[in-house]
Amino acid sequence: MKYKLSVTKGFASAHCLREYKGKCENVHGHNWKIRAAFGGTQLDKTGMLIDFTDLKAHLDKIMTYLDHKFLNETAPFDKINPTAENIALYIFEELKKAETLTAKVAEVEVWESDTSSATITAE
Ligand SMILES: Nc1nc2c(c(=O)[nH]1)N=C([C@H](O)[C@H](O)COP(=O)(O)OP(=O)(O)OP(=O)(O)O)CN2
Numbered sequence: 001m002k003y004k005l006s007v008t009k010g011f012a013s014a015h016c017l018r019e020y021k022g023k024c025e026n027v028h029g030h031n032w033k034i035r036a037a038f039g040g041t042q043l044d045k046t047g048m049l050i051d052f053t054d055l056k057a058h059l060d061k062i063m064t065y066l067d068h069k070f071l072n073e074t075a076p077f078d079k080i081n082p083t084a085e086n087i088a089l090y091i092f093e094e095l096k097k098a099e100t101l102t103a104k105v106a107e108v109e110v111w112e113s114d115t116s117s118a119t120i121t122a123e
């Protein structure tokens with residue numbers, strides 16, 4: 001991939017981890033930070049891989065769905081644990097709807113705190 005563009009957004013939500021022994025089995029909240037990257041090799045006639053504005057709008061839609069929710073009661077996290085890994089995979093899959101012929105989702109990184117993040121990378 002020659003070009004890689006990233007946008008960053010955040011949301012606030014509560015969760016608890018099922019099947020987990022420790023403080024995170026209790027309900028608690030995070031200010032999640034998301035970095036979504038699209039990659040490709042070909043620019044359009046305006047010199048863009050994909051418009052940042054479109055990318056932000058797609059990410060915003062996902063953030064709005066997750067914002068101020070109890071994730072354990074919000075699909076798909078009512079069925080799968082709302083870990084940083086699963087949240088990153090969910091956002092990665094949702095962002096595929098925004099792919100164009102030349103710009104594909106390359107990476108989604110989910111920060112649970114200033115020091116911990118999970119990244120999904122396209123294979
Ligand atoms: N691989 C993963 N490990 C953990 C996840 C996760 O999503 N993936 N999540 C948690 C908990 O959600 C928890 O909130 C975070 O725990 P932790 O970093 O231990 O706690 P703090 O945010 O309080 O950080 P401190 O460094 O202890 O202050 C746990 N593990």
Ligand SMILES: [Zn+2]
Binds near residue numbers: 024029030112
């Ligand atoms: Zn947590």
